[in-house]
Amino acid sequence: MIASHIAGAIHADAAGPHPRWLDVPEDVNALLPGLWSRRVAKDDQGVLTVAGRTVTEIAEEMGTPAYLLDEDDLRSRARAFRTAFDGWDVYYAGKSFLCTAVARWVAEEGLGVDVCSGGELAVALRAGVDPGRIGLHGNNKSIAELRTAIEAGVGRIIVDSFDEIGRLASLAEQLDRTPRVMVRVTTGVEAHTHEYIATAHEDQKFGFSIAGGAALRALRECHDQPRLELIGIHSHIGSQIFEPDGFEVAARRTLRLRAEAAKIIGVELPELDLGGGFGIAYTSEDAPATPDQLAGALTKIIESECEALGATVPHLSIEPGRAISGPSTLALYRVGTVKPVELDGGHTRLYVSVDGGMSDNIRTALYGADYSATLASRRSGADPVLARVVGVHCEGGDILVRDEFLPADIAPGDLLAVPAVGAYCRSMASNYNHVPRPPVIGVRDGRLTTLVRRETIEDLLRLDVG
Numbered sequence: 001m002i003a004s005h006i007a008g009a010i011h012a013d014a015a016g017p018h019p020r021w022l023d024v025p026e027d028v029n030a031l032l033p034g035l036w037s038r039r040v041a042k043d044d045q046g047v048l049t050v051a052g053r054t055v056t057e058i059a060e061e062m063g064t065p066a067y068l069l070d071e072d073d074l075r076s077r078a079r080a081f082r083t084a085f086d087g088w089d090v091y092y093a094g095k096s097f098l099c100t101a102v103a104r105w106v107a108e109e110g111l112g113v114d115v116c117s118g119g120e121l122a123v124a125l126r127a128g129v130d131p132g133r134i135g136l137h138g139n140n141k142s143i144a145e146l147r148t149a150i151e152a153g154v155g156r157i158i159v160d161s162f163d164e165i166g167r168l169a170s171l172a173e174q175l176d177r178t179p180r181v182m183v184r185v186t187t188g189v190e191a192h193t194h195e196y197i198a199t200a201h202e203d204q205k206f207g208f209s210i211a212g213g214a215a216l217r218a219l220r221e222c223h224d225q226p227r228l229e230l231i232g233i234h235s236h237i238g239s240q241i242f243e244p245d246g247f248e249v250a251a252r253r254t255l256r257l258r259a260e261a262a263k264i265i266g267v268e269l270p271e272l273d274l275g276g277g278f279g280i281a282y283t284s285e286d287a288p289a290t291p292d293q294l295a296g297a298l299t300k301i302i303e304s305e306c307e308a309l310g311a312t313v314p315h316l317s318i319e320p321g322r323a324i325s326g327p328s329t330l331a332l333y334r335v336g337t338v339k340p341v342e343l344d345g346g347h348t349r350l351y352v353s354v355d356g357g358m359s360d361n362i363r364t365a366l367y368g369a370d371y372s373a374t375l376a377s378r379r380s381g382a383d384p385v386l387a388r389v390v391g392v393h394c395e396g397g398d399i400l401v402r403d404e405f406l407p408a409d410i411a412p413g414d415l416l417a418v419p420a421v422g423a424y425c426r427s428m429a430s431n432y433n434h435v436p437r438p439p440v441i442g443v444r445d446g447r448l449t450t451l452v453r454r455e456t457i458e459d460l461l462r463l464d465v466g
């Protein structure tokens with residue numbers, strides 16, 4: 001697909017087959033606004049800087065590949081949700097990225113932490129997060145995970161199956177505790193990027209179906225368990241959502257369920273969680289809403305639905321992950337090989353291989369996600385050419401950035417940066433091909449702090465006990 005281009009047909013043709021949303025840049029060195037963390041800029045030499053440090057210095061000191069996390073940026077996004085959603089509880093979704101420092105920072109900014117495994121729970125507890133401000137998710141939590149959560153006193157366990165309700169009730173009995181629970185429901189809404197579908201999508205592993213009646217039965221069952229304190233309903237409808245329509249349908253359905261449950265159990269459940277999924281910008285195509293806009297839209301939806309139902313407004317919460325951690329972090333890579341590949345129609349695509357790959361960012365291969373990139377170690381005077389950034393793995397699908405314009409003179413030894421990799425990249429990283437996982441380096445006021453150290457071949461060999 002050839003996009004029409006502001007610089008005219010000849011320029012557009014030379015640019016090769018790029019997607020419609022990708023414009024040929026006027027200046028291939030310029031940073032696209034909105035994609036980078038707040039403390040990222042380029043200096044006079046065209047070198048990328050993060051919170052006052054050049055990436056050339058950082059690469060020298062810390063090596064590549066590396067995730068560079070702008071602490072001020074992550075904190076300010078957490079704070080923006082906290083402030084915009086005044087009166088709500090905001091839980092940071094740790095699955096997007098969790099380490100003890102990040103858990104501590106979001107707690108310091110007034111957020112709770114949402115975890116979905118014993119491992120994530122251990123990190124949040126080790127960080128000193130108040131257990132009462134931790135929520136535990138999961139469709140198949142083990143007895144050990146449930147036990148740890150109850151013993152630690154986590155503030156809410158989001159139950160996901162009838163099996164789990166039984167397990168949790170008997171554990172609570174054994175431990176002589178009364179955990180607070182929410183029931184995760186399937187609203188029939190599934191939202192991704194600019195679309196949502198509000199009729200199907202019951203066919204998945206999470207939650208109790210509202211339409212099928214399981215949600216109401218689960219609420220009654222939790223209510224009837226003397227060892228469980230049922231506090232509310234939980235709904236999460238998807239990821240990378242830009243429009244409020246999906247939330248509107250989900251809120252309407254969950255509030256109707258709450259009203260129906262009130263008739264049966266005799267009380268209006270005090271809490272409602274609308275989950276996460278707020279979109280961020282990965283490319284020039286994405287235009288995310290601000291936390292203020294989201295808070296305004298969601299509050300309006302809830303208030304008007306409650307008014308229509310004659311119900312009280314519940315205590316509300318959300319669980320943003322990507323919108324807090326995603327934009328805070330860039331991936332810094334060293335270019336290794338550069339290979340022009342001839343395409344049909346006389347076009348060329350420049351394959352730029354870097355020293356990371358699908359093991360540090362699986363999202364492109366897994367979800368067909370789009371990313372952007374910039375030459376980070378110098379200014380180039382060369383023309384932009386259509387490029388694809390690929391990794392080191394033995395896999396044709398080992399693509400990091402499918403389509404980007406990079407300077408034609410990009411060469412081995414250059415540094416390349418990919419923005420918005422703070423969510424679902426390190427947290428989904430693997431050791432495919434026995435490649436050690438990169439470190440997460442915090443950058444603040446010119447100071448570098450290793451938050452998660454680089455894995456080594458020795459770490460990997462130690463696991464292999466023969």
Ligand SMILES: Cc1ncc(COP(=O)(O)O)c(C=O)c1O
Nearest residue numbers: 093236239276277319320321322
């Ligand atoms: C239950 C729940 N809450 C919150 C989130 C966070 O979503 P996001 O990072 O897109 O905000 C997820 C992500 O899958 C989720 O499953």
